Amino acid sequence: MTQKITGAQALIRALELENVDTIFGLPGGCILPAYDPLLDSPIRHILVRHEQGAGHMAEGYAHVTGRPGVAMVTSGPAATNMVTPLCDAYMDSIPMVCITGQVPTTAIGTDAFQECDTVGITRSVTKHNELIMSADDVPLMVRQAFHIATTGRPGPVLLDLPKDVLQNSMTWHWPSDEEVLDSLPGYKPVSKGHPRMIKEAARMILDAKQPIIYAGGGILKARAADALRELAELIDTPVVTTLMARGAFPDDHPLCLGMPGMHGNATAITAMQKSDLLITLGARFDDRITGKVATFAPDAKIIHVDIDPAEQGKVRRPDVPIVGDCRLVIEEIIKAIKDLLNGGDKQQDISAWKSRVSGWREQFPLYYPSNEPGEALKPQYCLEQLRDGAPEGTILCSGVGQHQMWSSQYWKFNEPYTWVNSGGLGTMGFSVPAAIGAKVGRPDRTVWAVDGDGCFQMTAQELVTASVERIPIKVAILNNSYLGMVRQWQEMFYEERYSEVYLSPELPDFVKWAESMGCIGIRVESPEEVQPAIEKANSIDDRSVVVEFRVDAGEKVFPMVPAGFSNDDVLLHPDQNNRREFLR
Amino acid sequence: MSTNPYVMNQPAHHILSVLVQNRPGVLARVAGLFARRGYNIFSLAVAPTEDPMLSRITIVVDVESAPLEQIVKQLFKLVDVVKISELDPRRSVERELLMATVRVPAEDRGQVVELTNIFEGKILAVGVEAITVSLEGSPDKLDDFEELLRGYGIVELQRTGRVALPKLDKEARLKAVKHGKAS
Ligand SMILES: Cc1ncc(C[n+]2csc(CCOP(=O)(O)OP(=O)(O)O)c2C)c(N)n1
Ligand SMILES: [Mg+2]
Numbered sequence: 001m002t003q004k005i006t007g008a009q010a011l012i013r014a015l016e017l018e019n020v021d022t023i024f025g026l027p028g029g030c031i032l033p034a035y036d037p038l039l040d041s042p043i044r045h046i047l048v049r050h051e052q053g054a055g056h057m058a059e060g061y062a063h064v065t066g067r068p069g070v071a072m073v074t075s076g077p078a079a080t081n082m083v084t085p086l087c088d089a090y091m092d093s094i095p096m097v098c099i100t101g102q103v104p105t106t107a108i109g110t111d112a113f114q115e116c117d118t119v120g121i122t123r124s125v126t127k128h129n130e131l132i133m134s135a136d137d138v139p140l141m142v143r144q145a146f147h148i149a150t151t152g153r154p155g156p157v158l159l160d161l162p163k164d165v166l167q168n169s170m171t172w173h174w175p176s177d178e179e180v181l182d183s184l185p186g187y188k189p190v191s192k193g194h195p196r197m198i199k200e201a202a203r204m205i206l207d208a209k210q211p212i213i214y215a216g217g218g219i220l221k222a223r224a225a226d227a228l229r230e231l232a233e234l235i236d237t238p239v240v241t242t243l244m245a246r247g248a249f250p251d252d253h254p255l256c257l258g259m260p261g262m263h264g265n266a267t268a269i270t271a272m273q274k275s276d277l278l279i280t281l282g283a284r285f286d287d288r289i290t291g292k293v294a295t296f297a298p299d300a301k302i303i304h305v306d307i308d309p310a311e312q313g314k315v316r317r318p319d320v321p322i323v324g325d326c327r328l329v330i331e332e333i334i335k336a337i338k339d340l341l342n343g344g345d346k347q348q349d350i351s352a353w354k355s356r357v358s359g360w361r362e363q364f365p366l367y368y369p370s371n372e373p374g375e376a377l378k379p380q381y382c383l384e385q386l387r388d389g390a391p392e393g394t395i396l397c398s399g400v401g402q403h404q405m406w407s408s409q410y411w412k413f414n415e416p417y418t419w420v421n422s423g424g425l426g427t428m429g430f431s432v433p434a435a436i437g438a439k440v441g442r443p444d445r446t447v448w449a450v451d452g453d454g455c456f457q458m459t460a461q462e463l464v465t466a467s468v469e470r471i472p473i474k475v476a477i478l479n480n481s482y483l484g485m486v487r488q489w490q491e492m493f494y495e496e497r498y499s500e501v502y503l504s505p506e507l508p509d510f511v512k513w514a515e516s517m518g519c520i521g522i523r524v525e526s527p528e529e530v531q532p533a534i535e536k537a538n539s540i541d542d543r544s545v546v547v548e549f550r551v552d553a554g555e556k557v558f559p560m561v562p563a564g565f566s567n568d569d570v571l572l573h574p575d576q577n578n579r580r581e582f583l584r
Numbered sequence: 585m586s587t588n589p590y591v592m593n594q595p596a597h598h599i600l601s602v603l604v605q606n607r608p609g610v611l612a613r614v615a616g617l618f619a620r621r622g623y624n625i626f627s628l629a630v631a632p633t634e635d636p637m638l639s640r641i642t643i644v645v646d647v648e649s650a651p652l653e654q655i656v657k658q659l660f661k662l663v664d665v666v667k668i669s670e671l672d673p674r675r676s677v678e679r680e681l682l683m684a685t686v687r688v689p690a691e692d693r694g695q696v697v698e699l700t701n702i703f704e705g706k707i708l709a710v711g712v713e714a715i716t717v718s719l720e721g722s723p724d725k726l727d728d729f730e731e732l733l734r735g736y737g738i739v740e741l742q743r744t745g746r747v748a749l750p751k752l753d754k755e756a757r758l759k760a761v762k763h764g765k766a767s
Contacts, residue, residue, distance in 0.1 A: 119609065120612065123609075123613060124616060124617075124620045127663075128663045131608070185666050186604070186605060186664055186666040186667075187663045308661070309657050310658050310660070313653060313654075314654060
């Protein structure tokens with residue numbers, strides 16, 4: 001009865017059994033054996049042009065589907081090309097399984113051709129990694145990898161497979177759930193919150209006079225958007241959504257204040273700052289949110305719900321720490337609040353607080369000086385037009401820089417899993433491959449990538465992948481001919497001494513480049529051309545489209561809390577500065 | 585390595601007794617985590633336990649309690665870490681081994697031998713101009729011994745780093761760290 005197959009066949013079979021439908025990758029010497037059985041597998045393989053692209057595609061796929069993205073590459077330089085996406089996925093808690101080839105076990109440690117210490121190099125950028133030393137271990141290790149990547153706080157897991165392990169024969173055995181759990185005695189993520197803490201949280205919420213819900217990316221990871229909405233409506237409390245949580249609570253909801261943080265809006269920043277209770281759900285008090293920690297939300301008590309115990313107290317000591325899955329915990333908190341209300345307790349009157357918050361919203365809308373005829377195109381205007389022209393359910397991906405902040409600020413995210421960006425690591429070059437991965441995960445959706453001229457040049461070649469594999473995405477390049485975000489810092493904090501930030505308005509020719517990669521290229525230079533170009537782009541669905549918007553290089557992102565500043569000292573757009581007093 | 589945390593009266597060091605799966609790379613994971621998060625290891629001792637599947641890593645850290653909590657939680661997140669106990673230095677027995685070679689002319693050798701005998705240490709080797717001694721005991725005792733030996737001129741010194749177990753009285757149970765197993 002026992003059936004002998006190779007380690008490589010076992011690997012592909014195990015991936016099939018883990019319901020993998022797509023692998024993003026690129027073969028080479030050590031991983032060769034695994035690419036042979038792939039030919040006979042129903043799994044779709046997408047051949048990338050650079051391994052970093054495979055990693056970001058896997059991330060984009062995972063972002064929009066919630067299922068782990070899978071990347072497979074060879075040893076040595078391919079494995080090192082994977083380090084950036086692994087770190088990106090680690091920082092943003094993206095479930096991902098990465099398979100790397102390795103030199104044969106007999107050659108390990110000899111500096112063999114294309115040998116590198118992959119598990120050593122990736123140890124600090126993965127949730128877990130393993131070097132598999134025997135073909136018999138393949139199925140269990142694959143099951144462990146998927147289990148670890150997708151449970152608890154999700155993250156990337158890497159499996160390093162020496163060539164002889166792939167070639168050797170093994171006796172197939174698919175481990176049961178029990179065997180998997182027994183093989184991981186040190187891995188027991190907590191998902192249910194502590195009942196006493198949940199009661200305490202409910203009590204504290206009803207007693208708060210100036211509460212704010214601080215929603216982070218954990219809401220999306222835990223599929224807790226519905227629970228969040230129910231909680232917010234039950235306690236009629238405003239919600240801020242961090243960069244990682246855009247879409248976790250609908251922007252068109254009257255309680256939504258949008259994004260806080262370094263480039264958040266003044267209302268979201270100030271509401272957190274003045275609150276007396278931060279109901280923190282799946283967020284981690286990142287330095288981009290808190291500004292100077294010592295002066296962050298000084299009067300606020302903290303309820304902190306997070307599945308990762310190490311986030312509790314890492315930056316700010318919580319009054320009520322709750323370790324658990326956001327969705328389960330929020331549902332329990334809702335129950336506990338309802339119990340208190342049914343028992344005759346009353347929620348504090350928060351109407352004065354809410355009208356104060358509304359006052360800020362009226363005084364401090366997002367602002368940019370409007371496009372005067374004959375003046376350079378405003379990037380914010382382009383984003384507004386992209387937003388208004390986007391088909392229902394469009395997924396937006398972005399690179400890193402000014403265009404990313406404007407994307408988050410000006411888009412309206414009314415649905416979870418429609419925003420894909422690199423938050424924690426801030427990886428330039430993320431958007432094109434991530435958009436391709438997102439489109440593979442959600443072929444029914446329109447996927448727009450908003451990219452910078454700098455970012456685009458880091459990974460644009462993946463548009464060749466998109467064309468060959470028939471994965472039509474749309475890319476809007478906000479070409480300000482600068483590494484704009486860095487330019488902004490040099491303008492504001494280095495006395496306009498611009499050092500190595502000028503790219504070029506003409507080079508490369510983005511339209512020709514797009515066309516050479518099998519895409520439609522469109523150039524937009526004036527406000528009148530914006531809408532027609534977007535309409536045209538949206539009407540094309542059989543190939544990718546790249547729209548280059550030549551935008552005003554001088555435009556800066558506001559508001560801004562410069563690094564090390566207190567959130568109290570948020571810099572408003574200069575045209576809004578005369579209203580500063582209202583921020584009290 | 586930082587200043588000696590043992591010298592203060594109040595224990596400023598913490599002893600973490602970390603039970604890990606006995607697998608390749610585990611020590612690298614643990615040590616790498618300390619480096620990556622900017623924590624300092626004062627000493628570290630690793631060996632298999634009575635269960636061949638498990639090893640025990642005894643780590644002495646010299647930190648305030650807040651970062652200690654972070655270290656413990658981050659360590660818990662390592663998939664290979666099965667259990668972490670923080671041993672209270674006041675309620676545990678700690679042992680360490682010291683070996684030292686001291687340069688001493690034959691006519692003064694008797695003083696070092698006497699000192700070693702007073703501390704109940706051992707003479708391991710005797711040369712014309714040098715003597716090698718060892719002492720096993722509590723880290724404090726080793727500190728004292730080392731201090732006195734210095735007067736003679738230590739040529740080489742090696743300490744093992746401490747290992748510890750809880751004292752066998754009622755209160756001195758393992759103060760198992762309260763936080764749940766991490767994700
Ligand atoms: C890989 C990488 N290198 C460098 C940086 C630092 N950085 C952050 S934003 C930025 C400028 C990005 O330029 P561009 O893509 O043109 O976007 P813009 O800010 O102009 O919108 C740079 C260099 C980074 N985030 N990632
Ligand atoms: Mg730019």
